[in-house]
Amino acid sequence: MYAPAHNKVSRFAAGLSVQNQEFELPGIDSAQGDADINYAFFFSPARRYKKRKLPIGRLKVSLISTVQQFPIMLGHVATTNNGGPGVKIVVDSSNINWPDITEAAVSNMTIASLQRAGFAWAQWPPVAHTVDLAQRSSSPMLALHVVRYRCGGISVHTKVRHLIVDAKGAWRFYHAWAQACQALCGKSSKQMLTPQKNSQAQEHNRFAINSRLATPPVPGRELDSATSTVANHMHQMSQFFDSIIERRLRTDNADSVDTIRYRVRKLRLSRDSASRLKAVHGRLSQCSPENSLFVRANNITYVSTNDLISAMLWRAITRAHQALRPSDPHTCMMLACDVRGRIGITPTYTGNASFPLIINMSRHQMLQHTVTDTATLIRQKIDMLSPAYAQQMMEFMASADSLQRLISMFHPQNSFFSASVLSGFSMYDMADFGFGKPAHIDIPPYLSPGFSMWIPAHPAAQSGLEATINISLCEDVFQLMLKDAELCEYFEII
Template sequence: MVVKFKDSSLLKPAEETWQGCLTLSEFDQVGSITHISTIYFYRPDQNWVTQPETIANILKDSLRRTLVPFYPLAGRLRWIEGRRLELDCNGMGVQFIEAESDSKLDDFDDFYPSPVYHSLFPAVDYNLPIHELPILLVQLTRFKCGGVCLSLKISHAVVDGHSASRFYLEWARVARGQPIAVMPFHDRNAFQARHPPAQSLVFEHTELNQPPILLGQSNDIEVKNKKNTNTMLRLTRDQVERLKQMANEGTNFNNSDTKRPYTRYETVAGHIWRCASKSRNLRDEQAMQLAVWMDFRSRIKPPLPQGYFGNATFYVNATSLSGDLLSKPLGYASSRIREAIEKVTNDYVLSALEKLKNQPDLTQFQDLHRAIESDQGSFHGNPNVGVVSWLTVPFWGLDFGWGKEIYMGPGTHDFDGDFVILPSANGDGSVFVALSLQVVHVDAFKKHFYEDFI
């Protein structure tokens, strides 16, 4: 796809905002600290604003006004002692790029994540010092048919998915002339007021202590560097319900070990895990990890404020031998995932926070660029997977005044074993799974994904 870049500018808040350094929590500074990518496509209709300059101006003006309460996004990150980050709220601004393409929306077979669409996203040069990188980058691309796409990259060191989606929705409200619905809460010291758990409740936190499980006995660079590809697969409501039925078959929900039926996430993630193992032809004795990202906003006591604007997620690992995963029913995979999820209690979160606070250096827990594979702190790659849930994240329904999107999805993923589960736009109960796998495994994965529950 040929995309011509027309303009790039830094947009600052419309009014003067607080200036100073914002302390980040340890949960902001571990895992991936690059940018979360999201893209929206809009198709023209009879109410469409026809002038591209008008569309751009509406977006830019409303963005500048939304940055007033969301002023941290206009700042810059910088390194401090102990490989830690702080957020300099200096009002330098967010990057806004305008582009156009001779393509039409009808030229797209689908809008699923693909390297073909790289030019629709703003580029981030991670070779630059981190204090030179915008925290938020936006690209508006207008197509020949009059449709547009809006792509966004926002720093994962500043926000998680819930905070990012909240900002996007508030920006759209401002563009439509409506007030902010939920004002952001910026005090990252909200965790500090909580007492750490008693010594008897300090947990091992193997997700922080152990390196990723390797394929075989050594880290096979040749295997690790095989080419990856992206695709999107859909499960209808009936297929999701069939998987849930399979996962819950033979389970006594009155048993204390199983208090409730397996959720949609536990079921679909378990199915993904089994299909990945099959498609990779893993040996029975091969150990595997599935990383689960947990939002703990409501799991800690007291819960974080509704508008908490930062990272409130933490990952835990479900583990299994490949042979156990495949020889046992789907419910076994779901049970391993639930076991990991249920570890994330108030005391578990605060214990992890204390452990990270006591680290003299956070380097081993950080991934500055997940697209560049690292031996430290990365769960990605054969035999492991990571399954992120967007099932409860309100990314859909971004209306700037010209209607809701026809498609929304994550950006392309360049690393093996990354999965994102998304709900359908119309709430019909179907789900989409955006995935990145090595090319040699994709066809087998698709086969198992659709045939293993017929």
């Protein structure tokens, strides 16, 4: 059934040009060292490949030209020279940390059978556990696992070290990689192996983010020292998130450990629907009278389309949960926010510059609110993301009782789900690794239940596509949500 094979990408790298360099990672990055960012891409075979295997040679060759733009992915983890709390990534041209590529064949599964199962991460592939940073000093920054199925289709499972990128940075890498794959179609592989101008190297100076956050500096205490103990507590955080994953993958019934099956589907919001959503619900005058006081007190002057989309999805999921599991009193959303623009970091920076916002609300309050009310709550939380708030959050993570306080936020009685918004990217551009058709992109297990939303940079160039949402929910919740009149007025199921 399962025949694994291992391929070293080094044999494809005859034309690779890598400079010796070092990237210092202070506390904000080294705290993320023991986690990975995982995404899977599933490709059904195109008609011309029905009788033969999908070619993956360009996948490997194009990887070489892509990592030249992201040289930090070829380095090893080392300690800093000054013995401080951070770590550094050392890129040595004579000792390159090659991406790890493995292949396997599955004889009894097809892409269609996986699709019918909702591409359930709880079933396939298994959840990878995190390990301590010290144990990963030589592990690859990037790993790929390619699976071939009976139907001729393939899946590409990717794992990028959270140590060097956040979700925005990972998708910037995927986007560059997909473009390199597409450029290889019909061309000689040697054409793609010419050294490229290293435009990304300076963007990986991790102290850039610290210098931004440290303005104005804390008297007698720089931000690096304020974040120095974060790494020491991240193993607790990893255990905590592992427990969250485990709780999501199992039922609350003490007599049963049946796996919860999450169904992954795509929703689409067209440009016309997005404009209509903003026109109908985007005016602050739509707020309820009691929420108008909240709006004025927090100096909220607008809500964005992203706020409204997140609010509408949150409300639809909450209504479905309320009908099926009325005993849960609260609803909780973890919204991952990109802070590059807010703290003055260049948009091309690929390091860790995202912060999770925890938004709690009672279900009763949610059901009494309007869409605009919920969107203003989201906007108020996002507007809190200042350099001072970022510093407070990192100090909280480093505090001795942070784990206990987080557990109280994620109490099993709370209906928790995650949300992430990736602006400037198109899901379909990044999913086409040279195979000529878009793939299904699976949500990683730590985002289930939840949704990821892609907003392309130029909607007009995307055939009118304004937003694509990958949503992962329990089957019963998802089916009931599809009947939600408020949601169906704007969103289309793909």
